[in-house]
Amino acid sequence: MDQLKTGKFIAQQRKKQNLTQMQLAEKLNVTDRAVSKWETGKSMPDSSIMLELCNVLKISVTDLLNGEMLKRENQNKEIESTFIQMVKVKEQNDKLLLILEVVIGVLSVLVLLVPIIIGSLLTNIEDWQRIVICFSGFIPCVLGICFALKIEQVAGYYHCERCGHKYVPTFKQVNLAMHMGRTRYLKCPNCGKKSWQKKVISKE
Ligand SMILES: [Zn+2]
Structure with missing residues (x-):
C-alpha cells in the first residue's frame, strides 16, 4: 500500500x-x-x-x-453480475413457461374433448352438424399442442447423463422423440449417444 x-x-x-x-x-x-x-x-x-x-x-x-x-476488474465484475442476473431471469421465465405448457396442454385436450361430448349428447341435430361440432376442437387442439412443444423445446435444457452435456435440441428433434412426461429419448449432440434425457432448468 x-x-x-x-x-x-x-x-x-x-x-x-x-x-x-x-x-x-x-x-x-x-x-x-x-x-x-x-x-x-x-x-x-x-x-x-x-x-x-x-x-x-x-x-x-x-x-x-x-x-x-481498478477499471478492468470492476468492469469484469459488473459484466459478471449482469450475466448472472440474466441467467436467473431466464431460469425464472423458463419455470413459468413450463407451468404455462401444462396449462396449454390441459386446455388443448379439453378443447378437443368438450365438442365431441357435446356433439354426441345433442339429439335433435343433423348428422353433418354433429360432425362439424365434434371436429371443431381439432385445429385449436393441434395448435395448442404445437405451442406446448415449442415451449418444451426452448425452456431450460435437456441433460445427457452419459457425458453431462446440457443443450437445447431442435423443434424437430423434440417432436419426433419418444417421451415420458418431460424426459425425452434424444441423441446428444456432444457424445452422439441416444439416451433418456431429463429436462433441467439450470445449466450449472
Ligand atoms: Zn452426451
Missing part, C-alpha cells in the same frame, strides 16, 4: 466530485486538516470513516487502498 499514491488519488477523486477539502471534511465530520494530511500522504483515513469516504468519492475501498481505479 502506497500512502502517497492513495493521498493523490483521494485528491483527484475529490476534485472529480467538485468538492473542496473543507466540503469533504464536513461531509465526513472531520477537520479539513485531516483531509489535507490524507491527500499529502502524511496519514491514512481512519478505517471507521474509510467506507463513508469511499461512498462520497464513489470509489471502492480496494480502489482507495490501491490508489487507483
Whole structure:
C-alpha cells in the first residue's frame, strides 16, 4: 500500500466530485486538516470513516487502498453480475413457461374433448352438424399442442447423463422423440449417444 499514491488519488477523486477539502471534511465530520494530511500522504483515513469516504468519492475501498481505479476488474465484475442476473431471469421465465405448457396442454385436450361430448349428447341435430361440432376442437387442439412443444423445446435444457452435456435440441428433434412426461429419448449432440434425457432448468 502506497500512502502517497492513495493521498493523490483521494485528491483527484475529490476534485472529480467538485468538492473542496473543507466540503469533504464536513461531509465526513472531520477537520479539513485531516483531509489535507490524507491527500499529502502524511496519514491514512481512519478505517471507521474509510467506507463513508469511499461512498462520497464513489470509489471502492480496494480502489482507495490501491490508489487507483481498478477499471478492468470492476468492469469484469459488473459484466459478471449482469450475466448472472440474466441467467436467473431466464431460469425464472423458463419455470413459468413450463407451468404455462401444462396449462396449454390441459386446455388443448379439453378443447378437443368438450365438442365431441357435446356433439354426441345433442339429439335433435343433423348428422353433418354433429360432425362439424365434434371436429371443431381439432385445429385449436393441434395448435395448442404445437405451442406446448415449442415451449418444451426452448425452456431450460435437456441433460445427457452419459457425458453431462446440457443443450437445447431442435423443434424437430423434440417432436419426433419418444417421451415420458418431460424426459425425452434424444441423441446428444456432444457424445452422439441416444439416451433418456431429463429436462433441467439450470445449466450449472
Ligand atoms: Zn452426451
